[in-house]
Amino acid sequence: MSTRELTILGTASAVPTKRRGHNGYFLRWDAHGILFDPGEGTQRQMRHAGLSAHDITRVCVTHFHGDHSLGLPGVVQRIARDRVDHPVRVAYPAAGQRYWEHLRHATSFVDTDVIEAQPLTGDEAAAPGEDDLTVTALPLHHSIPTYGYRLAEPDRVHMLADRLAQRGVHGPAVGRLKAEGFLVDESGQRLELADYSTVRRGQVFAFVMDTGLCDNAVRLAEGADLLVIEATFLDGDAGLAERYRHLTAGQAGMVAARAGVRRLVLTHISERYDRDDDARFVEQAAAHFDGEIVLAQDLTRVTVPPRR
16 A cells, blocks of 8 residues: 655744744655755654655755755755665755755765756746656745645546446457547447546645745645645734735635645744644634644644545
8 A cells, every 4th residue: 555644844934933843844655755845953853753864755945945945955965974875856946046056065075966956947847757746836926936846646547347348348459448538449439438437536745835825826736635835824914924925824724725625734833823823723724624624733744635
């Protein structure tokens, strides 16, 4: 059975607190291990979570504010120190190239050649590398260039063997029907793929961090089985959210509702709030979104919902 699970390493916004460290999110997706936005302390939090450098196959950086990227040097150097021998692709906004170069070579260490930089540009960017997983990035509405990420596995077509057998279709003819979308049988009748198959929708994970309300946040989250999204402020501080181009809990709920998300994870919580405010984040998101809501906590795990 495949494993698809998010390990939350840190959940604070710009300033960490006693119970919330800087950002860090590790998604185990079958054979892939994708690390999102490694902030300060990521290396140590991975140790607490039982994760190693060998688990990382890709890193996705939304933008180069420190709470989303200052853990990169430690992660890269740990990959080198532990002699990880598989490629580790790192996607990030190309506009922050100089920051990537500074972080990639922040201090002296014995380097590694497994790190593959993937700078992102344009209104829609792909980060290639996996045959069984499409990684798409879209720009978000923040104070510096920022991309959100969408990971999607391909839809799979399941052929209805019994129905095809009734029409005398078998062997190579089934493959042709699946590949071409139609088939003319021995009687000259045209068979349509849709009538002899079902589609198993591929699962989707979305990561939306540091943005004001924008269409691309919804596009990234469209139909996601699991959405991780910033909810920096409570609704009463909507003015601050607009000023700093962040979301409130209610706005995060709006994005999830518009996108038809299944499970919602709220994170990137401002240091101005304490434990007594936790329930309010969920309540304000729930005013717009009637699905499952998780308020992220450091070192907790959230599974990707099973297939419908």
